[in-house]
Amino acid sequence: MRPLRPRRPLPRVAPAVPVAILAVVLLLVSLVWWVWPGRGGGADTGEGADPAWGAPARLTGVPSGFFTGSDETGVRRIAAVEAWLGGPSLRVGHTYLPGDRWPNIEGHPELFEPWALWKQAGPGRLFVLNVPLLDRSEEGLDDAEVQDGLRRGAAGEFDAHFRTLGERLVAHRLADTVLVLGWEMNGTTYAHRCAPDPESWVAYWRRVVAVLREVPGQRFRFDFTPSRGRDAIPWPRCYPGDDVVDIIGMDAYDQPAGLSFEEQVAEPYGLDFHARFAAEHRKPVSFPEWGLFRNGDDPAYVRGMLDWFARHRPAYQTLTDYCPHGVWGCADNPVSGALVRAALGRR
Template identity: 75%
Template structure:
């Protein structure tokens, strides 16, 4: 893979991808007023829980938005043990019924690449696991996952394997061995795409910014990636939205990288964090979605990130309702 220089990526994002009335680095957001570009064509969702209760909560968010229909259902496979990474009918069933209830709904599933994924594995353990995965040791688990999804009626799911791989949180992180990580991701893609009846789309999703390793160093290749996503929370403390756009490996770099590789973008996770109730950040993200039309975007809706279930962010909640809510009837 040929890496595109950062300066070229940023120039492409700003010159080619941002319309004149959209936010660019150096512009300011006040967090007031309606979104300049309607977001109705951007499939949107709220993460409200992984189980059947989470599915039922979607109706509560829709009511809060004034009747807007959310088109994205997003959940996560537990990463504690391989049997959970394979999935099970108790998880898939409620989501399959939700998806089948209305046309145009999209199911997004984050897939751990390791068991004990949040157990604080040392780099040596991660490296060994990545190499075993690249050699095919875990193929049967991903084959079982794919077959379970197809059998449940979720054959067209968007799958997000190894999300936020550029950080240190998860056992499926890339940093200890980027070459093995990429080979393992490619192996998983091959196993999933060999499942009869599948129409999966695979989403490569780092977290915004550099973190522990530059995320382009983990990119597994255009032939196995369908969507290039980004998890983008409001952090660190004091960084403006404009800074999040222009930072190294930030929002502008992400959009330009995706354009250079001929891929659409997504935002599987975003929300408030280190800067509290920050309507300027929320306005910036919503304007960004309106400008760049991601495949989907999903608000992480528990505290401190959220705006519906979390009541700590009323000003940001008002911005979300104004942008995503149903128009008031005359």
Template identity: 60%
Template sequence: MARTADPPTPAQAAATPAPVPPAGQAAATPVPVPPAGQAASTPVPAVPTAQTPVESASVSPAAQTATVPAPAASTPQTPQVPQTATPAAPTTPAAPTTPAAPTTPAASSGAASVPPFGAFLDSGPSGVARMSELSRWLGGTELKVAHTYLPGGRWEDIEGSPGFLDAWAKWRRDKADRMLVLNVPMQERNEEDVPDAQVRVLLRQAAAGAFDHHFRALAERLVGLGVPDTVIVLGWEMNGITYTHRCGPDPLAWRTYWNRIVATMRSVPGQRFRFDFTPSRGRDAVPWTACYPGDDTVDIVGMDAYDQPSGLSFDEQVSEPYGLQQHVDFARSHGKPISYPEWG
């Protein structure tokens, strides 16, 4: 059952989250929440075992030397007319294949292990290029997580317009222990101040299946690019007022819509997506618990947490209604790992 809260005081209300985090902001890796009293373990990608190369068989000089007999004398013969061979028909070239999907890194524990991490540096291909610069700035530390956002201007953007995801997919495929985190809007015109009444109409259309085909197209594109294990941060900060994909105008329709999107994307053959439910910290416009769509369609419970409003101490951010402590407690009670896709 969704929980509600009394209207917030000014000190409790979380400010409207920024639509896109600033450069240098860390993209958090989902962290499992252990049961009470049990130590958390950090997932560490499995290290591939090097294979011993097969040595080529050696051949002794004696075996390599062949004796050529002298030609025997023979009677000259009439030269034969050379025969013209019919050229063989050319073979049809093989059709291009879909890039092989990388193996999802296996989780393991270890006291000295460092959790995979990364940072949001830009939504486009330049974000991939900047990762090497950040790695050098960190003294050569390898980034294992890439984080980007699909534009929410038009539906073709949300489907993953051709070329937009190519560089990100290549980076992910290059090493098996990497992770791609992708924020996906649930509505077009996502930052155009669409009024609540219109959002309510859109949510009810969405709950009836009007937009399912856009998310099937996105899932097929991701699988085709060889990144079927992408972490999908779907409809983030839905408890606020910034985005057209917000939950407040009709929470029931919003939850139904989320479930339709997840079911649609999971129906695409080859997919291994994980879906991250990420509200903003605090109550915001509505309690984020009212938007939670259910355990069957949520793999990770995230939270975007910024150091705002001004003057709110960290302890208050932890203890406020729908704050950091409630986030952790909620995830634990639902058996979900946690993440912080945006913070700062």
């Protein structure tokens, strides 16, 4: 889980400006009016996008969301993003369980209740929750510690924590939550990574799903989500099986620096491989995390991702929105923001 950063304030204009300078300022404002996020009136047709990039396909029917923060903070910001998009249009609420210690992985009412109220307030809304598989999730555990944790989990030592999590979600009217278990397992960021012991990782995932499916009243769906590319291990080696996976997701930022969207599609274990793998396993795809990262305001990447969603119709997609990733919460990416508004904005 990445920490939320505050929105950057807009610069102030001096109260007294000479007439000639004011005229230049007004001219510049008129030129950028249609490409600056949150400005203009062309979000429904693509008129807000830079003409050099054209209008991306509209994502009608693709459940979409923005990650703007956890618990009640994230819920409040959804309405502001929808206003920027031109009206209510976001159907996905996405947040993360803290992975520092087991009591937090079990979930808390202060996290779940605001999301439950948001979900009940609109028909067809979807709640997506990222669930760490081990505590001390971002403390840089070495491979031996990770392997030990995976083996203990596969043996059932942590079953009670996940049973409590499932019971709390059902009690808070979130029984149909999409659970993204042990995300980005092919990388090195989290303690729940797969590479130190892929066999134990698979056995542990299967055990956690079995425990959660035993919770009375649950209708959970389970999302297996690696990061794009090979990373520390080819992610198919971590795939736990079609019987315990409902959605095959991918976290896909525009990194590393200089990598084109076409290369992101074609790279080993990239976007094209992901789409074909999901189709072979008869599973829908998802994109729980995507956004800008290494290449600044990158409309080629954003246009590529939006058109990819239109083509492959993911079960849901959620843009990570804070600097440097965002387009609503980050004023540094106006052209990319205009493309997102053109694809998601209300008519």
